[in-house]
Amino acid sequence: PVGRQSVPSESRKLMEAEKQLIQALVQNASMADAIQQLRDDEFWREVWSWPAVLRLLDSAGDVEKALSGLEDEQLAGEVRAAIMDAPGTLTVEHMFSSIMELYNAHLAKKEREIQEQIITCGPEGAPRELLAKRQEILLERNRIRKGIMPNP
Secondary structure, X not given: OOOOOOOOOOOOOOOHHHHXXXXXXXXXXXXXXXXXXXXXXXXHHHOOOHHHHHHHHHOOOOHHHHHOOOOOHHHHHHHHHHHHOXXXXXXXXXXXXXXXXXXXXXXXXXXXHHHHHHHHOHHHOOOHHHHHXXXXXXXXXXXXXXXXXXXX
């Protein structure tokens, strides 16, 4: 029998938002300037493609330069596939909606973690700071939703 290879628990695929962000950066290097001020935000650490995105920012959209030396082969392959698969021209709006989606996913994950902590607090109830933190995240997610959704 063939020994089972260790497969990551979730199959590694780029989220649509990651693909769109990468495609936008490759199509138009000047878009990198628009997100430079966001590059230190904490939420990027959870984005699988972030090492590649960071390299694209630093290489002015030069894909080969960005991907050479990227240790995660699977990520490099996914990035190349996303670029080959690019739709029509992407705008700064596309790029920002991708970033907002990734940020929202980060907040949703934090919200789940806080919710789990609240549940484990049991009948004596959650500490006030935990409830305040959850409220803060809910407000932030609402703000983002309003920012993404066009006004009717």
